[in-house]
Amino acid sequence: MRLRNLLAGSIAGVLVAAVAACGGGESESGTTTLIVKTFNQFGYDELYQQYEAAHPGIKIKEENIAKLGDYGPKLQQWLAAGSGAGDVVALEEGNLVQFMGQPDKFVNLLEHGAGSLQGNFLEWKWKQALTADGKKLVGLGTDVGAQGLCYRTDLFAKAGLPTDREQVGALWPTWDDYLATGKKFVAAKTGAGFFDSAGNLYQNILMQQSDHTYYDTANTLVIDTNPAVKTAWDKATEMVGAGLSADIAAYSPQWNAGFKNGTFATIPCPSWMLATIEKQSGPENAGKWDVAKVPGNGAVRGGSFLAVPTQSKHQAQAAELAAFLTSPKGQTTAFKAKNNFPSSPQAIDDPAVKSFTNPYFSNAPVGRIFGDSVKALTPVYLGPGNLAVGDRVTAALTAVEQGKLTPDAAWAKALEDARRAG
Amino acid sequence: MVADLHVRAPRTAPDPGPTTRWWTRADRRVSPYVFIAPFFVIFTVFGLYPLAYTAWVSLHDWGIAGETGFVGLDNYATLMADPDFWNAVVNTLGMFVMATVPQLVFALILATLLNQPLRGRTLFRLGVLAPIVTSVAAVGIVFSQIYDRDAGVANGLLGLIGVDPIDWRAGRLPSWFAISTMVDWRWTGYNSLIYLAAMQTVPRVLYEAAAIDGASRTRQFFSITIPMIKPSLIFTVIISTIGGLQLFTEPLIFGQGDFAISGGSLRQFQTVSMYMFENAFRDFDYGYGAAVAWMIFMLIMVVALINYLITRRMR
Numbered sequence: 001m002r003l004r005n006l007l008a009g010s011i012a013g014v015l016v017a018a019v020a021a022c023g024g025g026e027s028e029s030g031t032t033t034l035i036v037k038t039f040n041q042f043g044y045d046e047l048y049q050q051y052e053a054a055h056p057g058i059k060i061k062e063e064n065i066a067k068l069g070d071y072g073p074k075l076q077q078w079l080a081a082g083s084g085a086g087d088v089v090a091l092e093e094g095n096l097v098q099f100m101g102q103p104d105k106f107v108n109l110l111e112h113g114a115g116s117l118q119g120n121f122l123e124w125k126w127k128q129a130l131t132a133d134g135k136k137l138v139g140l141g142t143d144v145g146a147q148g149l150c151y152r153t154d155l156f157a158k159a160g161l162p163t164d165r166e167q168v169g170a171l172w173p174t175w176d177d178y179l180a181t182g183k184k185f186v187a188a189k190t191g192a193g194f195f196d197s198a199g200n201l202y203q204n205i206l207m208q209q210s211d212h213t214y215y216d217t218a219n220t221l222v223i224d225t226n227p228a229v230k231t232a233w234d235k236a237t238e239m240v241g242a243g244l245s246a247d248i249a250a251y252s253p254q255w256n257a258g259f260k261n262g263t264f265a266t267i268p269c270p271s272w273m274l275a276t277i278e279k280q281s282g283p284e285n286a287g288k289w290d291v292a293k294v295p296g297n298g299a300v301r302g303g304s305f306l307a308v309p310t311q312s313k314h315q316a317q318a319a320e321l322a323a324f325l326t327s328p329k330g331q332t333t334a335f336k337a338k339n340n341f342p343s344s345p346q347a348i349d350d351p352a353v354k355s356f357t358n359p360y361f362s363n364a365p366v367g368r369i370f371g372d373s374v375k376a377l378t379p380v381y382l383g384p385g386n387l388a389v390g391d392r393v394t395a396a397l398t399a400v401e402q403g404k405l406t407p408d409a410a411w412a413k414a415l416e417d418a419r420r421a422g
Numbered sequence: 423m424v425a426d427l428h429v430r431a432p433r434t435a436p437d438p439g440p441t442t443r444w445w446t447r448a449d450r451r452v453s454p455y456v457f458i459a460p461f462f463v464i465f466t467v468f469g470l471y472p473l474a475y476t477a478w479v480s481l482h483d484w485g486i487a488g489e490t491g492f493v494g495l496d497n498y499a500t501l502m503a504d505p506d507f508w509n510a511v512v513n514t515l516g517m518f519v520m521a522t523v524p525q526l527v528f529a530l531i532l533a534t535l536l537n538q539p540l541r542g543r544t545l546f547r548l549g550v551l552a553p554i555v556t557s558v559a560a561v562g563i564v565f566s567q568i569y570d571r572d573a574g575v576a577n578g579l580l581g582l583i584g585v586d587p588i589d590w591r592a593g594r595l596p597s598w599f600a601i602s603t604m605v606d607w608r609w610t611g612y613n614s615l616i617y618l619a620a621m622q623t624v625p626r627v628l629y630e631a632a633a634i635d636g637a638s639r640t641r642q643f644f645s646i647t648i649p650m651i652k653p654s655l656i657f658t659v660i661i662s663t664i665g666g667l668q669l670f671t672e673p674l675i676f677g678q679g680d681f682a683i684s685g686g687s688l689r690q691f692q693t694v695s696m697y698m699f700e701n702a703f704r705d706f707d708y709g710y711g712a713a714v715a716w717m718i719f720m721l722i723m724v725v726a727l728i729n730y731l732i733t734r735r736m737r
Contacts, residue, residue, distance in 0.1 A: 067680060068680065069679070069680030069681065073703055073704050073706075076486055076706060077703070080486045080487070080488075080706075102487070248572075249678040249679035250679055250680065251678075251679045251680050252678035252679045253563070253566065253567070253678075254570060254571075254572070254678070255679075257573075263572065388704075388705060391680065391681040391684070394681065395681055395684055395687045395688070396687070398687035399687040399688050401687075402589060402591075402592035402687060403592070404592055404593075404687065404688055405688070413688075421705070
């Protein structure tokens with residue numbers, strides 16, 4: 001009998017708990033939670049708060065993966081599996097190219113009234129996410145990778161180089177001048193490398209060379225015939241040969257520590273990288289970094305989009321959120337937070353952007369520096385296998401830096417690996 | 423509930439009818455199988471089925487968008503001619519030998535020491551387990567810093583004895599060595615505890631008799647301890663083989679940057695598991711990745727068999 005009572009008691013207990021759980025669910029059923037998937041730093045925290053305040057009943061949760069290299073494969077899995085991608089996904093332009101062939105994975109934003117927003121975006125940025133027939137819009141542009149060149153004023157002073165950003169920019173109208181400056185820097189023996197690793201530099205030079213890189217617009221692998229690739233490769237290996245590289249792989253723990261310890265003096269920095277530099281260098285290095293003009297002509301490097309995957313259960317709300325985040329006002333806010341440079345002409349011309357200076361980077365007028373380079377921007381076409389091929393070429397460059405291969409042998413290997421990967 | 427039934431049973435069914443007798447017989451015959459069934463059901467669902475499904479996938483051209491055609495053994499044919507695959511096999515076997523041999527020898531020595539009457543024996547015995555409780559990611563991160571080229575402790579110590587700094591990630595042997603130490607750090611203690619347990623079952627009288635016959639400590643070790651704990655030796659060798667050939671996390675964390683899965687700029691320390699992962703989950707060539715996975719399985723079978731034969735022949 002006692003056992004039976006106990007049993008009855010526990011059943012009642014379970015029932016109470018179950019009812020309580022139901023009650024909790026009901027009280028929350030009025031709210032819709034929108035999940036936003038991002039990589040790196042998008043600077044949306046303030047915008048989320050604004051949006052939640054203006055839309056009672058909507059809660060926004062951002063799920064971030066720090067490294068783009070980790071984010072890309074995950075994204076592909078979520079989309080292939082049909083779940084896990086949340087409601088709004090960030091697409092780096094390299095990701096976008098991979099998915100333009102399967103626009104059905106994403107909600108056509110034109111059906112959610114995005115057509116009227118076209119004027120809010122640079123023309124080529126809009127077209128990048130539009131299918132060839134012009135009927136489907138996969139994503140809305142967030143930022144463009146306007147280029148700058150970040151440098152450490154303390155290391156430059158130590159090496160007897162000018163530290164003023166105008167004078168520093170004047171040191172390197174071209175990459176050859178940058179190389180010459182690097183040689184001077186190394187000769188001064190400060191103990192630091194002139195740049196972090198050749199991969200980063202190579203990528204920047206490559207994006208300035210032509211309107212396409214490893215693939216032509218028909219998605220044929222042209223890495224061995226496109227002179228742009230070889231030009232960038234030769235320039236990068238020449239700099240390695242001159243001993244300018246600190247040989248620290250990008251996005252490694254050593255790279256992160258390198259910002260803090262000042263183990264390299266310069267780094268090509270597209271606008272979206274400033275937030276990374278600030279985070280890794282830490283408050284103790286505030287004012288030691290500055291931003292100068294990039295050698296050569298400006299070109300786009302990176303930049304992202306927001307899209308709504310078809311698997312989202314709240315497509316309409318998600319599309320509205322994406323439109324809000326990518327609006328000129330949204331882009332201006334994100335720029336102020338993390339320096340991701342706007343892809344909206346209205347935002348670029350917004351005095352708040354134009355006159356923006358970054359206190360961390362010695363009050364560099366980044367709004368003007370990136371704004372100048374953005375005017376000259378032309379889009380570069382990336383093929384679907386761009387990331388995979390890029391990884392192989394960068395690995396070959398690293399082998400040169402490690403002294404494991406000669407530049408010629410590494411180039412042959414890069415071509416062979418690219419052919420198999422692409 | 424059970425208690426209830428027993429209380430009621432005599433009242434409602436005083437006479438065990440034919441149904442009950444049938445049930446009792448069936449109970450006796452079937453119950454044992456029902457009791458062991460969970461293991462086999464779970465093994466079939468989570469072990470056998472994935473194995474067979476992987477084999478099925480490996481016979482197809484299977485990308486992120488799904489299956490696009492049956493290709494028979496094409497994936498395996500490509501694999502046989504794939505230099506990166508063979509490179510990964512060499513790396514895996516190399517690191518396996520480099521890590522396992524010293525690990526087991528050291529574990530044996532450690533177990534012998536722990537088997538001596540020591541003060542605070544339990545503390546030491548528990549102490550050797552500490553590395554296993556440490557997360558492998560933490561071990562990877564700490565060791566990656568130890569083997570840092572510019573600011574690592576390893577190069578610092580080498581510098582004290584006048585050796586030039588080594589770029590641990592650039593060379594094949596240095597990277598193998600670094601990864602092997604990570605593996606050994608984690609697993610030596612575990613193996614030594616297994617040896618210790620085995621050593622404690624060896625009857626004392628054998629040692630006493632040997633001592634009376636004038637056998638030295640070393641002689642006792644090789645003529646009594648080793649032969650008596652042979653089953654444990656075989657067990658650890660096979661477990662280490664399986665673990666060593668599936669090596670993944672340590673080299674992955676040791677690698678750097680966005681393309682760490684390649685295990686170095688020239689794939690100096692990419693293992694077969696990493697190569698499988700690269701193909702299946704980075705390039706999304708599931709068919710090819712599945713073929714690599716099956717090759718890992720075969721490789722483990724072959725190496726485990728060889729090891730088994732070798733250890734059996736040991737005195």
